[in-house]
Amino acid sequence: MDEDLRDRVKEAAETAALTNAVKHGSEAQVGAIMGPLMGEHPDFREYGDEIPGVIAPVIERVNGMDADERRERLAELAPEVLEELESEDEDDEKPLPDLPNVDDYEQVRMRLAPNPNGPWHLGSARMPAVIGTYEEMYDGWMLCRFDDTDPETKRPDLDAYDEILDAIDYLGFEPDEVIKASDRVETYYEYASELIEKGGAYTCSCPQADFSDMKNDGEACPHREKDVEQIHAEFEAMIDGDYESGEMVLRVKTDIEHKNPALRDWVAFRMIDTPHPREEASDYRCWPMLDFQSGLDDHLTEITHIIRGIDLQDSAKRQQFLYDYFDWEYPEVLHWGHVQIDAYDVPMSTSTIIEKIEAGELTGWDDPRAPTIASLRRRGIRGEAIVEAMTGLGTSTTNVDLAMSAIYANNRELIDDDADRAFLVRDAEETGGIVECQVVGGPDAGEPHVHPDHEDRGRRSISVGDAVVVEGNDLPPHGDRVWLKGFGCVRHTRDALEYTGDDLDVVTEGDVDVIHWAPADGPGVRLRTMDGDVSGIAEPGVTDYEADDVVQFERVGFARIDAVGESGDEDVLAYYAHP
Incomplete structure (x- = not known):
C-alpha cells in the first residue's frame, strides 16, 4: 500500500469512526468500521x-475525544454527514412525522370531528392523540x-357531547374552539x-x-x-319540511360518467322525519350529508390539514367537486388505516357497546371489560400513556395493531x-x-417498605393478630418454609406458620419463596x-387511601382505589389497571 492510499484510508476511517461514535454516542470499533469502509x-x-x-x-484517537470534539472534527471532515445525523436526531425526538407543506400556511389548523352518538371507545383516542400532538x-x-x-342513523346522545370533551381533556388536550354542526344548519342552507x-x-x-x-x-x-x-323552489320546500323522508334530495352535480360511481352526483341534503334530540335543532327536517357539511365547515373554519380514515378517501374526492364550484x-x-386492539372480547363499536350495556352484559361505559376510554380512566390509566401509544403508531395508511x-x-x-x-x-x-x-412466634407485626425504591417513604406496619391469610397456591407443603414479606421466614406446620428466625440469606440463595x-x-x-x-382481604392501611389513589398490590398489579368505606360487602372497591 503506497503512502497516498494509506492517507486516504486513514481519512476515510476517521470519518467513518467519527460518524459511528457520534451516531451511537459510544466508542467506535474496528470491526464496525471495516464494513462501511470497504462498501464505500x-x-x-x-x-x-x-x-x-x-x-x-x-x-483509538477518535475514541480518546469527548463528544464535542468528535462533532467538531466531523464538521471539518464531512459537514454534510454531521448535518444528516443531527437531522436524524431531530426526527427521533419528534413523536410524529412532519405534516406536508406546513410552510405554505401561516398557521397549522386541524380539527377533531367526532360523531356524538356515544362516549368514545379506545380506538377513538387516536384522533385527539395524533391531532392534538400535531x-x-x-x-x-x-x-x-x-x-x-x-339525527336518525347515528342519533346523537345528549350526554356524549360533554363526555367526549371530558375525554379530550383526560388525554391532555384542549380545543381552541368547539362547535356543533347542528347549530350551523342555516349556514349550510345558504351555501x-x-x-x-x-x-x-x-x-x-x-x-x-x-x-x-x-x-x-x-x-x-x-x-x-x-x-x-x-x-330553488324545491329546495326551499325541503327546508320548509314539505317532503317526507326519501321523497326529495339535493344532489351535487359532478361527472355522471366518472370512473368511480361513488362520486357521481352525490347527495348533499336529504329529508329526515326523526327530530334531532337537541331542542335547538329539533325543528329541522332537511339535513346535510356529512360530505357536504364537513367539506363546507373545513373551509369556513380554515382547516389546513385533515387526518381521516383510509375508508374515507372518497370523501375528499366528493368534496373536491364542491370546492371547485x-x-x-x-x-x-x-x-x-384502522387500529386493532388486542385483549378485549367486546368489539370497538359504539353501537355494540350500547347494545351490551342495554342487555346488562356490561355495567356501563366504564366497565373494565369495555374497550373504552372511560374504562381505562377508571382503572387508573393516565391519558398520557394512551397518547404515547397512539402516536407511536404513526399515520400509516395500513391497518395497525396496538397491544394493550x-x-x-x-x-x-x-x-410506578x-x-x-x-x-x-x-x-x-x-x-x-x-x-x-x-x-406462631416472631414479631407482632410485619414492616414491609411503603415503596422498595424509596426507603425515605418509610415502612408499613401490618399487625399479625390472631391469624394471617395467604393465597392457597403460595402455601408450601407441611414442613417447608416460606418468607412472609416484611415479616420473616416461617415453616408450615399443620395449620400454623411457625416463625423460624432465618435471615434473608435463605431468600437470596433461592431456598425460600417470598409471598404476600x-x-x-x-x-x-x-x-x-x-x-x-375478585374479592380478597388486604392489609389495614388500604382503607387510608382515597378515591383515585393508585397502589400496587404486590404480586398482583396496579389498581386504582375507587371507593373506601361505602356500603357494600367489602370495605374497599378497586379497579385493576395492569401488572
Missing part, C-alpha cells in the same frame, strides 16, 4: 489484510367540531342555495334504487336539467414511583383461594378486573 471504497478491498492495522490508531408540534390551532347532522345558483346542484325525487341503476350505468338523472328557479383550495389530507401491553408499559413508567405498595390476598380459583393460618399476606381480620376488597370481579 471498493478500491480498498484488495488491501483488506493491511487496513485493520492502518485504521486501529485512527480509531397542534402542539406546530403551535397550531385545533377545533372540535361535533358532526351531528344525522347550498349559492351552489344551486352556480349550477352545481339539483333536486332529485328519483327512488333510490332507480337512481342507483342510472348512476351505475353512467346515465344522467332526468332531473339534472331542471331550471335553477325550480331547483366555489373556487376554494382543498386542505392537505392524510389517510390512516404498550399502554400498560407507558402507564407503569408514569405511576408514586404508587405505594400494599398486600391483597385474593379469593379466586386461580390463586387457590384464601387460606387462614395462625402464626394479610391479617385475617383485614379489610375486604373487591377488585374489578377485565375478567370479572
Whole structure:
C-alpha cells in the first residue's frame, strides 16, 4: 500500500469512526468500521489484510475525544454527514412525522370531528392523540367540531357531547374552539342555495334504487336539467319540511360518467322525519350529508390539514367537486388505516357497546371489560400513556395493531414511583383461594417498605393478630418454609406458620419463596378486573387511601382505589389497571 492510499484510508476511517461514535454516542470499533469502509471504497478491498492495522490508531484517537470534539472534527471532515445525523436526531425526538407543506400556511389548523352518538371507545383516542400532538408540534390551532347532522342513523346522545370533551381533556388536550354542526344548519342552507345558483346542484325525487341503476350505468338523472328557479323552489320546500323522508334530495352535480360511481352526483341534503334530540335543532327536517357539511365547515373554519380514515378517501374526492364550484383550495389530507386492539372480547363499536350495556352484559361505559376510554380512566390509566401509544403508531395508511401491553408499559413508567405498595390476598380459583393460618412466634407485626425504591417513604406496619391469610397456591407443603414479606421466614406446620428466625440469606440463595399476606381480620376488597370481579382481604392501611389513589398490590398489579368505606360487602372497591 503506497503512502497516498494509506492517507486516504486513514481519512476515510476517521470519518467513518467519527460518524459511528457520534451516531451511537459510544466508542467506535474496528470491526464496525471495516464494513462501511470497504462498501464505500471498493478500491480498498484488495488491501483488506493491511487496513485493520492502518485504521486501529485512527480509531483509538477518535475514541480518546469527548463528544464535542468528535462533532467538531466531523464538521471539518464531512459537514454534510454531521448535518444528516443531527437531522436524524431531530426526527427521533419528534413523536410524529412532519405534516406536508406546513410552510405554505401561516398557521397549522386541524380539527377533531367526532360523531356524538356515544362516549368514545379506545380506538377513538387516536384522533385527539395524533391531532392534538400535531397542534402542539406546530403551535397550531385545533377545533372540535361535533358532526351531528344525522339525527336518525347515528342519533346523537345528549350526554356524549360533554363526555367526549371530558375525554379530550383526560388525554391532555384542549380545543381552541368547539362547535356543533347542528347549530350551523342555516349556514349550510345558504351555501347550498349559492351552489344551486352556480349550477352545481339539483333536486332529485328519483327512488333510490332507480337512481342507483342510472348512476351505475353512467346515465344522467332526468332531473339534472331542471331550471335553477325550480331547483330553488324545491329546495326551499325541503327546508320548509314539505317532503317526507326519501321523497326529495339535493344532489351535487359532478361527472355522471366518472370512473368511480361513488362520486357521481352525490347527495348533499336529504329529508329526515326523526327530530334531532337537541331542542335547538329539533325543528329541522332537511339535513346535510356529512360530505357536504364537513367539506363546507373545513373551509369556513380554515382547516389546513385533515387526518381521516383510509375508508374515507372518497370523501375528499366528493368534496373536491364542491370546492371547485366555489373556487376554494382543498386542505392537505392524510389517510390512516384502522387500529386493532388486542385483549378485549367486546368489539370497538359504539353501537355494540350500547347494545351490551342495554342487555346488562356490561355495567356501563366504564366497565373494565369495555374497550373504552372511560374504562381505562377508571382503572387508573393516565391519558398520557394512551397518547404515547397512539402516536407511536404513526399515520400509516395500513391497518395497525396496538397491544394493550404498550399502554400498560407507558402507564407503569408514569405511576410506578408514586404508587405505594400494599398486600391483597385474593379469593379466586386461580390463586387457590384464601387460606387462614395462625402464626406462631416472631414479631407482632410485619414492616414491609411503603415503596422498595424509596426507603425515605418509610415502612408499613401490618399487625399479625390472631391469624394471617395467604393465597392457597403460595402455601408450601407441611414442613417447608416460606418468607412472609416484611415479616420473616416461617415453616408450615399443620395449620400454623411457625416463625423460624432465618435471615434473608435463605431468600437470596433461592431456598425460600417470598409471598404476600394479610391479617385475617383485614379489610375486604373487591377488585374489578377485565375478567370479572375478585374479592380478597388486604392489609389495614388500604382503607387510608382515597378515591383515585393508585397502589400496587404486590404480586398482583396496579389498581386504582375507587371507593373506601361505602356500603357494600367489602370495605374497599378497586379497579385493576395492569401488572
